[in-house]
Amino acid sequence: MEKTMAGTAIRVTEEGYLEDFNQWSAEVGAEIAAEEGITMTDEHWKVIDYIQDQYKNEVPLTIRKVGKSGVIDIKGFYALFPGGPLKKASRISGIPKPVSCI
Amino acid sequence: MKKDIVILGAGTAGTMMSNHLRRALADDWSITVIDQRTEHHYQPGYLFVPFGVYEPEEIVKPIEKFIPHGVDLVLGEIDRIYPDHDKVVMGDGKEYNYDILIIATGTNIAPEEIEGMMGPHWHKDVFDFYTLEGAVALRDKLRKWEGGKMVINIAEMPIKCPVAPLELAFLADAYFEHRGMRDKVELVFATPMSGAFTKPKATEKLDYLLKEKNIKIVPDFNIMSVDGENKTITDYGGEEISYDILVSVPTNKGSDLMERSGIGDEINYVPTDRGTLQTKVKENIFAIGDATNIPASKAGSVAHFEGEILLENILRYVKGEALKEEFDGHANCFIETGHGKALLIDFNYTHEPVTGTFPFPGVGPLSLLKESRMNHMGKMAFKWIYWNMLITGRHLPFVSAQMTEAGKVFDD
Incomplete structure (x- = not known):
């Protein structure tokens, strides 16, 4: 389905993940974050950068991997994205829902 | 000149590959399987042990029983893989050189x-x-x-x-x-x-x-x-x-061997191409089953489907041909729901489990994503299929390595 975010029509899945990573921009990310009740800070963006890099290199992500990335530890990751950090951060990053859950 | 395939792990995937390869390759290939255990466990059976449905002895058999003639079984702890030297070194210092290495060391709880x-x-x-x-x-x-x-x-x-x-x-x-x-x-x-x-x-x-x-x-x-x-x-x-x-x-986590060898990811799974099952470590190293990092379920059915594709790819590799990128993430799992009933799900990388009939479109006898007694009987029959067909690398009738869309109800 389509959804207007940051003034553009963005294609998203039923669960609100972007269908096309190329449609992502920082404004779109911030808007998704707001929907999740998260106000983005530099700390948040550092994590998003890391997650997007991993995605571009086709590396499957897990919470543990983020925790060992050197960017942030697991507790900090939860503090930034409360509830389901990997799911929320993936959504904000414009990448598909984490596939490690299979 | 004699060439060597070394398989690490004699669990579901390793045992199955040793059977597949011994049948497919001529005698100029020697095949060695290495594992530190002496017992092969029917792991899907663990679930039933707490409730007294299976006794432990029903789900444990000697490893060597399933390794075919013409394959060497080595029992011992593997210390390290040296990809640059195409060799595996054991805990006791013994070395095994290989032309092709298959990693099938599975996953364990940590x-x-x-x-x-x-x-x-x-x-x-x-x-x-x-x-x-x-x-x-x-x-x-x-x-x-x-x-x-x-x-x-x-x-x-x-x-x-x-x-x-x-x-x-x-x-x-x-x-x-x-x-x-x-x-x-x-x-x-x-x-x-x-x-x-x-x-x-x-x-x-x-x-x-x-x-x-x-x-x-x-x-x-x-x-x-x-x-x-x-x-x-x-x-x-x-x-x-x-x-x-x-x-x-x-x-x-995957085996510590990957950490010692410096080839695993942060939880010791081996980076592997999800279509070909060739690892990203080196072109002559392949991985199968739970040991890989591919985004498919870690399950025996997945290892079984991967086995048919890995066999094909290793034969191609031996002949110097391009690999086929065929593995689609196919998984097929019974879900026991109690009281003699079970559900069945069939899915892959791109298609989620849906309702329908299996394996014969419109006929069944198994029903997808729906509780039935027939599904439970399928799950119970699977123990026999596992010991007698699956790990010895026999093709399961009517079930293809790649997922089929026929007989399923997709919305879109």
Whole structure:
């Protein structure tokens, strides 16, 4: 389905993940974050950068991997994205829902 | 000149590949399988041990029974893989050179990864059921238990056989009911996922079953620590759940061998191409089953489907041909729901489990994503199929390596 975010029509899945990573921009990310009740800070963006890099290199992500990335530890990751950090951060990053859950 | 294939691991995937390859390759190829264990366990059977459905001896057989003639079985601990030198070095210093290496070392639970999980309470009030010892300890506990709160928890994904924790919850419900004490037991299913399963249509169905069986689900619960003394688990968000019995599926990790060899990811899975099953370590190293990092379920059925494709690719590699990128992530799992019924799900990288009939479109006899007695009989028959067909690399009739869309009900 389509959804207007940051003034553009963005294609998203039923669960609100972007269908096309190329449609992502920082404004779109911030808007998704707001929907999740998260106000983005530099700390948040550092994590998003890391997650997007991993995605571009086709590396499957897990919470543990983020925790060992050197960017942030697991507790900090939860503090930034409360509830389901990997799911929320993936959504904000414009990448598909984490596939490690299979 | 004689050439060598070395297979690391004689579990489901390694045993199956040794059978496949011995049949397919001429005698100028020698095949060696290395494992440190002497027993082959039918791991899908662990689930049934706590409830007395299977006795341990039914699910354990000697490893060598399934390794074909013409394949050397080496028992011992593997110290390290040296990809640059095409050799494997054992703990006792012995070396095995290879032309092709297949990594099939599987995955194991790592309870020590969760703070406080190991301790005097381990296998007393806190159990796993991914080892035979854990399943037996849980069985002995349940036999004497008079009721209370039983919490089933998945620590983090990915785990081997992602539906097993749910099946354990369903079977526990049926077991306590059968013993006339269901009203004395509170069942809680705490999971890091946002529902019973992550694939939407299956989750809908399974959430409904949990509700019907009065099993409380606590979603988005990411365990941080276990307090064995006060019998409480806490998640990273601060939420606490008390328990009388905790049945945990701890963090799963690949073999430490990968860490020692410097070739695994952060949980020791081997980076592998999801279509060809060639590793990203080196072109003559392949991986199969739970040992890979591909985004498919860690399950015997997946290893089985991968086996047919890996065989094809190794034969192509031997002839110097391009590999086929054919593995589609196909998984096929029975989900035991208790009271002699089961569900069946069939899915791959791109298609989630849906309803329909299997394996014959429109006929069945198995029904997808729907409880039936026939599915349960399929699950029970699988033990025979496993010992007699699957690990010896026989093709299962009517079931193709790649998922089929026929007979399934897709919305779009």
